[in-house]
Amino acid sequence: MALERLFRRKRPSGENRDVPELWTKCEACGAQLYKKEFRENLYVCPKCGHHHRMSAAERVAMLADEGTFQETTRLAPLDPLGFVDTKPYAERLQAYQKETGRKDAILGGTCAIGGVPSVLLVMDYAFAGGSMGSVVGEEIARGVERAAAEERALVIVAASGGARMQEAALSLMQMAKTVMSLDLLWAKRLPYVSILTDPTTGGVTASFAALADVIFAEPGALIGFAGPRVIRQTIRQELPEGFQRAEFLLKHGMVDRVTDRRQLKGELVRALRHLHPGVPYAPGV
């Protein structure tokens, strides 16, 4: 799990006190960035190319054809175990809900992507580190069912520290649930594309995210099973440069393409059009 990253998450924020709302700084190279341009550049630093995290809503806006997205996610989390650590899970949920305006860590719905009818599911890292509990698992399974029933492609944007600890074994079971639901797409020859963003680890990588027909990863994204801290503790050595980054996964054969976010929609559309049996031959559209 890469939950440690959650605690030192830094949002692109105005460090300059004089004009806090206009400027921000690149997390990687420190370049001063004009916020409006930074946003238009999809939160990719124009100087060094670092891909900053973006919200689930912005992801939807970036990938769905304009005006086509209809949200279908609607489930709310419970606290089936009455989980309490240093704080009750119920309180944590409320805080995340207040902070994100979302019931749980996923935003999804139907839309067109380059004209291809799709179900688009986006995990929200800002909500409990994008962790998968019962709601995320059920929404994914329902999204798959909807795609199968309506002959849509499935696109999932993963951003998650893994399975949610506060729902323990029930979170673990979501791995099996989501994976098995994908069989519905196989049976109907419907395409499934996953996009792995920073970070995608643990039970999310080790279930539905790894099983897409085509897997994209964003440059520099941390992707893996165990989080780097756990591995460092286990082997008691420093980890090699670039370990578990998107480019490392491409080299080791785990993902199909590492694609710059500014080209992502275009490549996604090409993949969907290639795969979807309902889309006619139309190269280069």
Next chain:
Amino acid sequence: MPLEFEKPILELEKRIQELKETARTTGVDLEAEIRLLEERLARLKQEIYGHLTPWQRVQLARAPGRPTTLDVLEKAFRDFLELHGDRAFADDPAIVGGLAYLEGEKVVVVGHQKGRDTKENLRRNFGMPHPEGYRKAMRLMDLADRFGYPLISFIDTPGAYPGVSAEERGQAWVIAQSIQRMGRLKVPAIAVILGEGGSGGALAIGVANRVLILENAWYSVISPESCAAILWRDAKEAPKAAEALKLTAQDLLALKVVDAIIPEPEGGAHKDPDRAIQNVKEALLRTLEELKALSPEALYQDRYRRFRALGAYAES
């Protein structure tokens, strides 16, 4: 090495033994004292074993001498023919499997394997598989499907190995694939959690029609130590995490994550491994009988529905 909470029992047992020895060698009548101590022992056992905390059960699940997959294969099955290797990279000693008979039934077996001593534990990486282990498991699932033999899996792992080589070879990918492969079986699949059911590394061979668990085994999304290290920022809070995670057999039965609990002898399976293995065998035979009536398609659907139904959420 005895577990901490077992010590008072072991000490009392030792004193009773000593008294009996003294009585025998000296001829002094100690009958009354011995009876008194034996009554105390019975009460003490009831007190301790009757009120095990989740953390104590986690310790029992890890106790040396607890039956491993190979122990069960040796004693509950016949003519086990071990098969090795993933046909791609290596043979992973942390996962064992092969062909066997369960009474009159041909079956394919796969399971995590911990070492029974330090040397073997090192060789078997403490039951923490690498990707090649899961690829071997998938090979065995293919075999089960191809010949129509039931698949029986034994779960006993702290988790899939978190290391550089495992990540390089796609640990997450093989776990996902193994979950998918097992979910698609057209034969009866039964999983038994023998000891530790650590996260995705356990689930990878746990997508069965029926999931059985030994009374003191645990199964969860993370080990109590790792959970405590993240949420309490201190691995020493593991007892609290064990409590919060609801990882005991009884809790899992209530959550429907497991379908039945296999009883252990008093004090845990390591006190009488043969008895525990016999209980596992009986449970397997019963469960297999139940599943044999289902057609290949019905077995797939049964498994699909079983996992599809798990979770707790509110419609809104």
